[in-house]
Amino acid sequence: MTICASHFGNRPMTWAMLAAGMTLMAHDAVAQSGDTIRIGTMFVTEGALASLGQEANRGLEIALAEFDGTIAGKKIVVFKEGTNATPDLAVQKARKLIEQDKVDVIVGPLSGGEGLAVKEYAKTVPSKTFVNGAAASQDTTMRDPAPNLFSFRVDGAQMTAGLGKYVYDEKKYRNVAIVAEDYAYPYTQVAGFVSEFCGRGGKIADRYWVPLGTKDYSSVIARIPSDVDAVYVVVGGADAVNFLSQYYQTGGKAPLIGGSITVDSDVLNSKGPFRSKIIGILSSSNSADESEAPEWQAFAKTYRARFPDGLPAPSSLAAAYYISMKAMLLGLQAARGDVSGNQDVLKEALRTLKFDTPTGPISLDQNRQAIADNFLMEVTSRPDGSLYNKVVKVVPQVNATLNMPREPYIAMGAPSRTNPPCRQVGKVL
Amino acid sequence: MLKLAVLSLLNGISVAALYFIVASGFTVTFGLMRTINLAYGSLFLIGGYVGYQVGDLTRNWYLAMIAGSAIAGLSGAVLQWGVLDRLRGQDMRQALVTIGLSIVAADVLLAVFGGLTYQFTPPDWMQATVSLGVFGGYPAFRLLLIALSLFIGVFIWAGLTCTRVGLAIRAGVDDREMLSAIGVNPSRLFVIVATCGSALAGLAGVIGGTALSISPGEDSRYLLASLVVTIVGGMGSIAGAAVGALLVGLLEQVGLLYFPNYSIVAVYLVMVGVLALRPQGLVRGTA
Numbered sequence: 001m002t003i004c005a006s007h008f009g010n011r012p013m014t015w016a017m018l019a020a021g022m023t024l025m026a027h028d029a030v031a032q033s034g035d036t037i038r039i040g041t042m043f044v045t046e047g048a049l050a051s052l053g054q055e056a057n058r059g060l061e062i063a064l065a066e067f068d069g070t071i072a073g074k075k076i077v078v079f080k081e082g083t084n085a086t087p088d089l090a091v092q093k094a095r096k097l098i099e100q101d102k103v104d105v106i107v108g109p110l111s112g113g114e115g116l117a118v119k120e121y122a123k124t125v126p127s128k129t130f131v132n133g134a135a136a137s138q139d140t141t142m143r144d145p146a147p148n149l150f151s152f153r154v155d156g157a158q159m160t161a162g163l164g165k166y167v168y169d170e171k172k173y174r175n176v177a178i179v180a181e182d183y184a185y186p187y188t189q190v191a192g193f194v195s196e197f198c199g200r201g202g203k204i205a206d207r208y209w210v211p212l213g214t215k216d217y218s219s220v221i222a223r224i225p226s227d228v229d230a231v232y233v234v235v236g237g238a239d240a241v242n243f244l245s246q247y248y249q250t251g252g253k254a255p256l257i258g259g260s261i262t263v264d265s266d267v268l269n270s271k272g273p274f275r276s277k278i279i280g281i282l283s284s285s286n287s288a289d290e291s292e293a294p295e296w297q298a299f300a301k302t303y304r305a306r307f308p309d310g311l312p313a314p315s316s317l318a319a320a321y322y323i324s325m326k327a328m329l330l331g332l333q334a335a336r337g338d339v340s341g342n343q344d345v346l347k348e349a350l351r352t353l354k355f356d357t358p359t360g361p362i363s364l365d366q367n368r369q370a371i372a373d374n375f376l377m378e379v380t381s382r383p384d385g386s387l388y389n390k391v392v393k394v395v396p397q398v399n400a401t402l403n404m405p406r407e408p409y410i411a412m413g414a415p416s417r418t419n420p421p422c423r424q425v426g427k428v429l
Numbered sequence: 430m431l432k433l434a435v436l437s438l439l440n441g442i443s444v445a446a447l448y449f450i451v452a453s454g455f456t457v458t459f460g461l462m463r464t465i466n467l468a469y470g471s472l473f474l475i476g477g478y479v480g481y482q483v484g485d486l487t488r489n490w491y492l493a494m495i496a497g498s499a500i501a502g503l504s505g506a507v508l509q510w511g512v513l514d515r516l517r518g519q520d521m522r523q524a525l526v527t528i529g530l531s532i533v534a535a536d537v538l539l540a541v542f543g544g545l546t547y548q549f550t551p552p553d554w555m556q557a558t559v560s561l562g563v564f565g566g567y568p569a570f571r572l573l574l575i576a577l578s579l580f581i582g583v584f585i586w587a588g589l590t591c592t593r594v595g596l597a598i599r600a601g602v603d604d605r606e607m608l609s610a611i612g613v614n615p616s617r618l619f620v621i622v623a624t625c626g627s628a629l630a631g632l633a634g635v636i637g638g639t640a641l642s643i644s645p646g647e648d649s650r651y652l653l654a655s656l657v658v659t660i661v662g663g664m665g666s667i668a669g670a671a672v673g674a675l676l677v678g679l680l681e682q683v684g685l686l687y688f689p690n691y692s693i694v695a696v697y698l699v700m701v702g703v704l705a706l707r708p709q710g711l712v713r714g715t716a
Contacts, residue, residue: 051544238644239547272548
């Protein structure tokens with residue numbers, strides 16, 4: 001398999017190297033025109049989410065390795081692009097992949113804001129096929145979707161399925177404050193949590209939106225009312241490490257509920273004294289570090305063998321990119337490698353694709369959005385002192401509207417800083 | 430509400446203290462020597478990462494601090510001696526070369542240390558929480574940070590004003606030829622200044638990694654912070670860096686409290702305002 005990688009893109013030196021590489025590639029393409037399938041992929045390699053991108057790369061590499069570099073006798077050529085989690089760069093990279101690298105299909109992007117931007121771009125190149133990488137903003141597929149964009153990745157709201165009910169029913173929390181980063185993905189997670197929690201009768205004390213990349217949260221922490229039962233926190237990567245350590249340093253008392261990237265394995269494996277404080281934090285995600293499912297165990301085993309320098313267990317981002325890339329490859333296989341014309345065969349194959357993933361069976365709904373299992377977990381310490389998320393509950397086959405009535409759920413409108421308000425959505429099934 | 434105001438004021442000051450330590454090194458090299466080193470953020474990150482490794486191996490935070498400063502200082506010296514001194518007076522080339530180096534450094538650091546976040550473990554007594562009476566508790570390390578920045582500020586100011594080396598540095602900035610005519614080697618002098626400035630960046634890497642954390646991307650963040658602090662405060666002035674850091678730090682924290690969505694913009698609005706009304710910065714440089 002030829003991998004023409006520009007791992008850490010958007011930089012002059014990389015461009016120069018890429019130009020050199022392209023010359024070689026062009027040569028290659030001419031020689032084997034028609035015999036190759038060109039797959040473009042992108043993930044974050046810079047900024048606060050860089051560690052997630054590293055995991056994404058590991059995940060997609062595992063999927064590629066399963067196919068041994070060929071599909072239906074055609075050679076797979078992969079082009080990788082690095083982004084910095086901003087929508088404009090994501091579109092730039094997608095355009096570069098399509099126009100300069102002449103890729104047939106794209107797997108990506110990683111982050112929620114990027115997903116919305118790439119969706120709009122996808123509409124301008126309707127003949128190409130896009131499989132979402134890990135972007136989990138709701139409107140990547142829910143409202144005004146792109147017909148050529150397929151998401152085998154659940155959105156941020158789906159990843160909260162079961163959490164709001166669980167903390168209301170089991171933990172008896174009634175009044176929760178929210179601290180979340182100020183962009184599409186946390187909006188979506190908060191929307192999912194709020195619609196369930198408030199649907200049961202819970203109250204939201206306040207919602208604090210902090211800029212992505214905030215280092216010092218102490219002022220926000222000081223503002224959290226002291227009478228809340230818990231704080232729902234949706235910040236990721238380095239920001240999560242900062243928030244969590246500052247929360248305990250400044251004497252935060254209320255228990256924390258984690259978003260899907262707040263206490264994921266990226267954060268649990270980060271280095272620092274905050275780690276001893278976070279045991280017991282409840283969170284929800286579409287994958288679980290130590291899931292007992294044989295598919296997950298096999299995936300984790302491959303991951304450890306292939307990336308000895310990786311995390312103790314693959315993170316949800318590694319799983320997401322593995323699933324997304326594998327879905328694309330399975331689709332291509334079903335289409336017998338046909339990427340000509342409008343790629344209708346491939347698109348139909350993806351639409352009807354249903355396969356068993358490390359996180360359970362996944363299929364698509366009418367908007368080409370994943371229906372998948374969801375996991376509720378608790379941060380737990382291994383005997384050797386390292387941390388992992390222990391599965392507390394599995395919520396089977398969650399659809400895009402968290403299995404609530406579809407029409408009223410969609411009618412709530414796109415998640416934002418204030419939407420949805422804290423009230424019952426239609427009638428909970 | 431008073432409690433909240435006092436806490437956010439303290440937070441602002443402690444963030445400002447961190448910015449000041451980073452920016453003081455920057456203002457000394459940028460403001461006094463007029464060398465443009467846009468790889469300054471990388472020195473911060475190098476200091477932080479290497480410091481972490483040393484701290485992790487030896488379980489000694491003080492050694493981490495020394496190692497971080499030393500490696501950054503050394504890198505800075507090599508950079509000044511090998512690259513920047515040869516491009517003296519050519520602003521654009523210095524800028525381009527150092528931007529290039531910072532990109533290479535960022536990728537190398539990402540390859541070596543990965544994308545995970547690192548946070549230092551300081552000695553136990555620094556992790557304590559100090560009681561502020563009715564205002565609740567406050568992390569001891571942050572109070573230490575404020576004290577350390579004061580100490581560094583006074584130290585640099587005294588060094589520049591009261592010592593012969595400081596005198597020579599200031600003279601070298603004004604008239605390099607005259608300085609060499611009276612028997613001082615300006616190149617060597619500037620390497621010394623670059624070493625000290627860079628060591629401050631490395632020190633800030635360890636301190637910043639303890640108070641907050643270090644991860645990829647911090648290099649450009651702190652470079653930007655240093656630039657803003659230096660421009661707002663006035664190039665080459667330690668007092669200016671202090672004023673600039675305080676302004677940026679307080680604005681960031683108070684902004685986060687009262688208008689979180691626009692707190693980032695506020696900092697740049699201040700910079701635009703200063704550039705429009707008082708382009709030399711709030712405090713005039715000593716050079």
